[in-house]
Amino acid sequence: MGRHSHPSVGLDFGTTTALIARRRAADPVEILxxxxxxxxxxxxxxxxxxxxxxxxxxxxxxxEEILRSVKRAITFDQRTLPLGAGDDRIEVSREDVIAAILHEISTRAGARGLPLTGQRDLRVGCPATWRRDQRQLLTDLVVAQTGVDDVNLMEEPVAAGLAWIAGGDVRPEEINGRVLVFDMGGGTLDVAVLDVVGGRPPSVRVLTSTGIPEAGDALDDAIAADLTTELVACGLDLDRLRKPDNAHAEILRQARAVKRDLSVKDSAPIAFRRAAFGSQRVTPIRYTRERLEEAFAPQLERAATKVWDALRLARLTHVRGGSTSDIMRTPTDELARDVRYVVLAGGMSRIPVVRRRLREMLPDAEFFDGAGVPADEAVVAGLTDESGVDAVNLYRPSFDVTLHWGDDGALPLFEAYSPLFEMFQLTRMSEPNFTRVAGRRDGLPQQRQGELRVTTPAGDPVDVIRFDRSGGQAVLDRVPVPFGFHDVLFRMYCDGRIVLTDGAGHSQQLRVGPWPAIHGRNSKPEQVAHVPEPRVYHPFNRS
Amino acid sequence: MIDAGLGPRFEAALRDAGAPLTAAKLKRLLVEDGAAEAAVDRAWTAFRKLAAFHPHITRPSRVTYAWSPDPVTPSEALARLGKLLATTSRDRAAARDALVAIVHSGLSAAAAPSDEGRFQGTRLRQARLDGMLAVADLAGEVEEMAYNSGDPDLIVERLQTRVEALAVQQHGRCGEEVPFDPQRHTGVGSVPRQGGPVTVVRPGYTWRDESGETVVLQRVQVAEA
Structure with a gap:
């Protein structure tokens, strides 16, 4: 992402809202x-x-004629969405629904002076937790609906982090340490942990990015449920409502409004629309911040758990010979000391209790709001970042590793953007890694030779460095892999090491070329660290 | 050659008429105004040719002439200029037409707003729109609260909350007694002495923008207690 004479354009296709922004070189971001x-x-x-x-x-x-939060259809792999009710109900394909939104965005952007067709640098945000196929689906839909040749996808919390780095609250040269990005929007909570080393551009490593599909919408529902309980206690008879949907919609509307009001006041009055409740009289009620926090507490605790998980995963990406179980048992106050900066993004970060809870959790960290722009514009601002940072994701590597043989034999060993490991797997691992065992049952031949290739999701080859036992190294774009009686064992670690044991039982030590950090575009790794002996046990490792 | 005195008189007559005139009527106006008929006829022959290129004279019909207070459109002016540069040389005519086409294309591009113009125009409009939306939201809120609750205290409280949510800070409350501070207060009627007791008759408001700068929207209006 170097400097370009043409602007970078960001498209934040959010769960509840969509935004477009443009940035020219070092100019401030401009929302269209x-x-x-x-x-x-x-x-x-x-x-x-x-x-x-x-x-x-x-x-x-x-x-029943409205589909909300359609982006979740990708997150939850829903191929169709129900629309309508009764005999009139139909199933609409998620591609059609999302394409309709993207088409509208493209049409409006063009009419308002930013035609997306022909943009050379269109960047689109996506949740950190999306797999490769989910990212590809959004990419294909954006390309089809906007007419651009290519799209760069960027993880949303990473974009928010980049917006903060470029936002001017701190000097990029002076940033040095671990950054927690807490992006709570309308539909999802995304948490990312970045290690940033100051400079122009700074070096950014994404240690982990994770999230849960629960954010503003869930809080609205919780407040609405609380309001409903109070209204019933005050005499509202739900069974006598002639149009219960109207009443529910009004309660939900007031829940959203009071959530906003309580971000600036300790309590707020709610006067419900009389028309929504038919002949029943509904008196105004007072809702307090305390009650909102009570309704929010379970969700906030789940968010807090996600933050600790993220900080643990971030430590695991750096473990070298350490004990996974030790890290899993690390007290939270020790984890908290890892974080130097907290960046709050997403509309929900305006809620005071979110900030207060995070401050309690991370007392030593500096807090930053909204990355120099309003919190709900942080992601789109970061998408247009022109500082030249290339963030490398250590936890969800952005390349495919595939085993090829013969004319058309191929077996994916690792799919881009997959997490290297999940929390539940860690109890069985001494050192966190991604493991894939492939053999005859997967269609691998038991003789001849194949090759291992590493490619970007776009299909471009990525260099692989192979180390030999004498300390020498060779850069290859295809690594020969003899097949044989044994299974092929592929292990990839968070620091970029790959240990591959072929079908003859021989192991090789490899490292993916642009790893673990890239300083700006087209630069090489600062140094290739020493790769320790592989932990592959007899009989697979003859030595 | 047009008679030096009659050419402008044709223009003046046409302008003053305020309606389309035929050639005969126009000439008759000048004769009635004292010009010699023969001189008017000679002058008309020359004026008629130049009228086709005049920036303010139009031809509503084949036999009438009219005066337009506004000059012709740029593209019509260009068309008249092209006719004015009439030539029998085929090469010169081709060059002339090419030049006219270039200018015409430039005029068309200038007339249509560019992408950048629309982009900035949309942003400017949105900035104004955001202000209008805030006003409309508050107005609707007051109306709705008045209907649904009828409680003035509730309405004021809700209003204050909404104002605060817009990063607008209220200063003072009506009826509150405070010492006069000329930096923050505006006296209604007589100017109170500094530090003297005053009553707030209307709250003041400040706004903090994203950069943290505070803008005084309205000072607190006070009256001597």
Whole structure:
């Protein structure tokens, strides 16, 4: 992402809203309003007269005719989404729904002076937890709907971190330490842990990026449930409501409003619309920040757990000969000392209790709001980052590793963006790694020779460094792999080491070329660290 | 050659008429105004040729002439300029037409807003729109609260919350007694002495932008207690 004469354009296709921004070189980011009348487009799709309508045009349809949070259809691998009710209910493909939103975004951007067609540097955000196929799906849809030749996907919390680095709150040269990015938006909580070494551009390593599909929407529901309980206690008879959907929609609307009000006040009055409850009289009630925090507490605890998980995973990406179990047992106050900076992004970070809880957890860290832009614009601002940082993700490496043989034999060993390990696997590991064992049952031949190739998701070859026992090394784009009686054992570690044991039982030590850190575009690794002997046991390791 | 005195008189007559005129009517106006008929006829022959290129004269019909207070459009001006540069040379005509086409294309591009113009225009409009949205939201809130609760205290509280959520800070409350501070207060009627007791008659408001700069939107209005 070096400096370009053409602008970089960011598209934040969020769970609840979509934003577009542009940045020219070192100029401040410029948000292009694509909503009507807001600057963002609601990520909504609805059905009117048998046709899909998007954004504000879908807002006033009947609830069953609206699809909200459609991005989750990718997150949860839902191929179709239900629309309508009763006999009129249909299943709509998620591709059609998302394409409709992207098409609208592209049309509006073009009409308002930023045609996406022909943009040479369009970057789109995606959740950190998405797999390769999920990222590819969004990429394909963006390409099809905008007419651009290619799209760069960037993980949303990483984008928020880059926005902070470029935002001017701190000098990029002076940043030095671990950064926790806490991005709580409308539909998802994304947590990323970055190691940043100051400079121009700074060096950024993504130690881990994780998340849960639970954020603002879930809190709205929790407040609405709490309000409903109170209304019932005050005499509201839910069974006598002629239009319960109207009442529910009104309670949810007030829940969203009071959530916003309580970000600046300790308590706020709620006067419900009389029309929503028919003939029943509903008196105004007062909702306090304390009650909101009570309703939010279980969700916030899950978020806190995710933060500790992320910090543990971040430590694991650096373990060398240490004990995984020790790290798993590391007290939280010790984990907290790892973090020097906290960057809050996403609209939900405005809620005071979010900040307070994080401050309690991470008392020594410096807190930064919104990365120099409003919190809900941090991701799109980071997508347009022009500082020249190439963030390398150590936990979800962005390349494929495949075993090839014969004319068309191929077996994927590692798929780009997969996490190297999950928390639950760690109890069985002495050193965190990704392991894949492949043999005859996977279609591997038991004779002849194949080769291991590492490629980017776009299919470009990535160099692999092979170390021999005498200390020499060779850079290859294809690593020969003899097949034989034994299974092929592939292990990849967070520091970039790969240990490959071939079918004859011989092991090789490898390292993926651009690893673990890249300083700017096209630069080489600062140094190749010594690779220790592989931990591959007899009989697979003859030596 | 047009008679030096009659050419401008044709223009003046057409302008003053305020309606399309035929050639005969126009000439008759000048004769009635004292010009010799023969001189008017001679002058008209020359004026008629130049009228085709005049920036303010149009031809509503084949037999009438009219005066337009606004000059012709740039593209019409260019078309007239092209006719004015009439030539029998085929090469010169081709060069002339090419030049006219270039200017015409430039005029068209200038007339249509560029992408950059639309981009910045949209941003500017949104900035104004955001202000209007905030006002509309508050107005609707007050109206709705008045209908649904009718409690003035509730309405004021809700209003204050919404104002604060916009990063607008309220200073002072109506009826509050405070010492006069000329930096923050504006006296209503007489100017109170510094530190003297005053009553807030209208709160003041400040706004903090993203960079942290505080802008005074309205000073607190006070009256001597």
């Amino acid at each position: 309003p694509i909503g009507n009348p807001r600057s963002w487009l609601p990520s909504l799709v609805g059905r009117r007269d048998g046709r899909l309508v998007v954004g504000e045009n879908a807002e006033n349809l009947l609830p």
